[in-house]
Amino acid sequence: MPPIITMEECSLCGKCSDICPEDVFLMTDAGPQVVRPDECWYCGACVMDCPTSSIKIKIPLAMKVSALRVEGK
């Protein structure tokens, strides 16, 4: 479930937990934790504003876009 933090790259600045509009993160001494992933609204603000690009959003299967793919064009 979204978002996913790569802790090795995280600078522990707390920006993600500061700006998340739905309060999905909790900032702890060990860094930001994703404590309420089911309250993510998939805006991606945390990804946009992370200074070390260490957050990504995993799109759940139920939300995947369906496309009619044309191979080889």
Added chain:
Amino acid sequence: MISWIKNREGTMNLKFEVIPVETDVLVIGGGLAGCMAAIKARESGVNVTIAEKSNTLRSGCAGVGIDHIWAYIPPVHSKIGWTIEDLMEDHAEVMAHNFIFKDLLYLVASSSYDRILDLERFGLNFRYEDSNIPGKFRIVNQFHSMPSSFNFDGRDIKVKLTEEAKKRRVNIMNRTMVTDLLFGDGHISGALGVGTQTGDLYFFKAKTVVLSTGRANRLTRNLTGVDFNLPLPPHLTGDGKAMALRAGLEIINMEFIESRYLGQGVNQPSGGAPRGTYQPAGSVVDANGKVITPRTSFYDWGNLGKKKVDPIEARREFAEKRARGHFMFRLFDMHNGGEGPFYLDLTNGTEEEIKHIEWSMSNEGKCWLLLSHFREEGIDLRRDKIEYMGASVRDMRGPSAAGILVNGDLETKIKGLFAAGDEVGGFPWSCAPGALTMGWYAGDRAAQYALKQNSFLPVGGDSLDSLMESCSKMLTIREGDHWKEVELAVQNIMDFYCGDVTSGPLLRRGIDRLDEIKKDIKLKAANGHELWRCLELKSIITNIDTAMTASLERKESRKYPVLFNRVDFPEQDDKNYYAFLAIKCENGKFKCSKIFIQR
């Protein structure tokens, strides 16, 4: 922070931190409207506080950006021979079926260009070297018969507005939800709030208040089943409308809940579609490539200044296209009739057009994530067609215009209480231009009002005690309902009894069911965050209640763009219902009245 203290009997009681705040102007909600109100009010030297549930940097409908704002654009439209009155006629007749207050429409239409120039001064880019339009703007067809929507680099609009507010020393209180308005003798005197992480209580004394909490979302469930995957933010729960109702004010248009048809999985509908925000647009096709809705035709900018438009003929053509229905509504009907699947087809677009759409998506709300998802999945708009889904969610979106009844000065019937943006009822598709212009105007009116008040009005009553008791109950109850359980229960009622098509018997039963369930609800919160969600639930329940009550009162049906369907009253009844329905609460009971529309 919330703490526990031992009382004389030796049992533990909750102790809330109560934080007093005094401010000349209190702005409730720090979205586009709230930020603009605060920035403008500071020009008059009054002190200003924004109470924001999230963080103004990324909160509200424009939190992660907008790529378009409609406006009357004097340097462009005057050359076409299209006047501000023409834009207003287009908007009122075609977009709103005259369910709009003309004085508010004039306010927005006449000042949206000025607000765009303000945004430009705040550092947002509206001009492009590759543009052949005067001013080097990018202007596309969307809401009106003539192109009137600016495309711009709006991804960081909230970051810029927050910077401007801070520069002007606006006191921004993030993570603070206002729950109650305080007033006496018909004058506003302050408000109460709760820290959305800490559970602290805030006691605001204010000379004047601007309500700008935005739309009422989370009234129904959504198609993907991923609860918070909504087109617009879940933290917009119509708190202002619920508070206004509790304060005895009239709110209008609560019956106009509408489906967002055929969104895509990430739930940002219509990327690149005809008359969508990201243009040059594609077409909508079926599985065999048959065109259901052709791509938007474009104004020939090369002709600008050479040939004047006939605005009446342009409006007639625009109205004709709209009367056939927006493509999303048409597709929904066709899908329900067993047709489909349908696809967004951009494969005939030029490289320049595709690049424009991708740039546009990267600035428009959640579309940037959709675009990044396309890339991760190897989906290319140049080659692949994107499938539309069924109705994604039902909410109070653009055309609903549900909100508080205000006068032409954006003031409510409580003196000194103003509203702006989507908080205001009676302005379909007010959206970003409505928020920017009304915010600015309400901020100015509020500041002038505050300057005339020499002192704070006395704040009495037992509202703070009631709030403390209610919060304490939610935090201490042994067995209770998690807010998500309650949300699901009330959304089920809304979906089952007050759907796209409804009837008197269903609505009456729905209202009874909600009354029954309200008696059963025992909200339980484990911490400050859950307390916030519980308080939001109170707004959601009030908004569902008024939506069902107003739907029962409107005994007719209306087609697009208003869209309201009662099977027991299938005809449009202009004689009795060409009117806004106003709803207010008197002695605990709802009372409806009509405000007839002047033709």
